[in-house]
Amino acid sequence: MKIGVSGKGGCGKSTLSVLLARSMKRLGYRVLLVDGDESNIGLENLTGISEPKHLMDFLGGKKGFKAKLNQTMMTDNPAGLFSGKQTIDDLPKECIAKSEDGLEMLIIGKIHHIGEGCACPMGVLSKKFLASLETGEKEVVLVDSEAGVEHFGRGIVGECDLILGVIDPTSESFQLAKKMIGMAANADKKICFVLNKVEPAIEDVMKQQLNSAKVIGMIPKDHSIFMESLEGKPLTKALPEIDEICRKILEAG
Template sequence: MKIAVCGKGGVGKTFFAGSLAGEFVLAGHPVIAIDADSSPNLALTLGLSAEQAKAIVPVAENEELVRLKTGTNYSGVFRLSFTVDDIISRYAVPTPSGASLLVMGTVKAMGSGCACPAHSVVRALMRHLVVERDEVVILDMEAGIEHLGRGTAEHVEILLVVTDANLKSLETAANICRLAQESGIRTIGLVSNRIADDRQEAAVRLFAEQHNLNVIAQLPFDPLVADAGMTGEPLDRSASSAIKAIGELAKKLRGLA
């Protein structure tokens, strides 16, 4: 199963993606979590320390790796065809959550004109992970799907767009869903996050109805999550209402596979 997670910055997208990865691990699935955000911090949600997270070199910034994959004997010329399967075994980082983590670094959108070696490696690796691997792959992405690229987006089975009740977040979510529908992703759903009361729930539901969007899950505001975010202390998953809701969503997603 290949799941992409998008959403406007600040809506809790990375917490959700990392927690979802953990729920699939607990259900017995091998999981590769991909941090494809330009400000990567998925490592912290997966249980790595700040020091361990800082030590990870993103694929796009790994000059030795990029040179080995794309280098030629000719200045200004690089290979367009190369294998990437070994990158996973060599560079995927095991995490306390049980998921393996790959940090991609900044990924240019298809059609943006970037043909540099680093982004060629990242695009090839993204496609390999989504199209050719058997593990559950969860991609923590920016507020859009363009950087999945042609030949990759249609192989993502599920797109989950995280939003809160803020109108700007909802508008961003609607735009992402529209792009996803055009790309051919089969299952697209809104995940409303940090819903504190009936008024916020009603606001999300009304917006979804007006824009023909499917609310696939609702995550309650959870003070334990907020506290863990402030202190950096591990979250007590067994006591978290948000984690419980994410676990229920994971069961629903497994039923769609």
């Protein structure tokens, strides 16, 4: 199962991606966490996994990737660049890093230099990579995305089996969620949502903003999660709310 995690900037996509990945691992799944955010860095801190070689760099950087892509398109695949189907085990070993508890992580690519050009190649690589990646019955690929809906436009979430929207307590977040529901419906994609940073005093107001069966859970605002993230430490908290959300996602998938 491939899951794309989406939402407004700062709503908690990376935090929840890591917490969900850990929970799914505990439930006995093989989990590959994919860092699909070309701008933000630090997902490896939240996981405690040492940074693997970025997939884009493995392919020779943006230039090398573009050249390989052209070759693939012109000659109908001799370079074999994600043209066939592949499993997690087929991915380049240096691009996968593992935590002590067996959680695996891959980074698509990052922006490194002033004036290096747009991040479109990262989007193309993410889409091709996910389109070609096949998951087994007990395997989950969780894609942490950049803020907003750029990855909807690029078609990256179109390659996922489920879009998981994260909503924080802001009106912009709810507005974006409604837009995402429309976009997912037009593309015939499954979508569900998690309310994040929920406090007792605002819980009812948040529920009223998106009164939908698509909301599959709520995560409390948690000081220890915030502090571990602030200090650049791996997230260690196991929340029953996260485990419950995982069960719902995996049952639905």
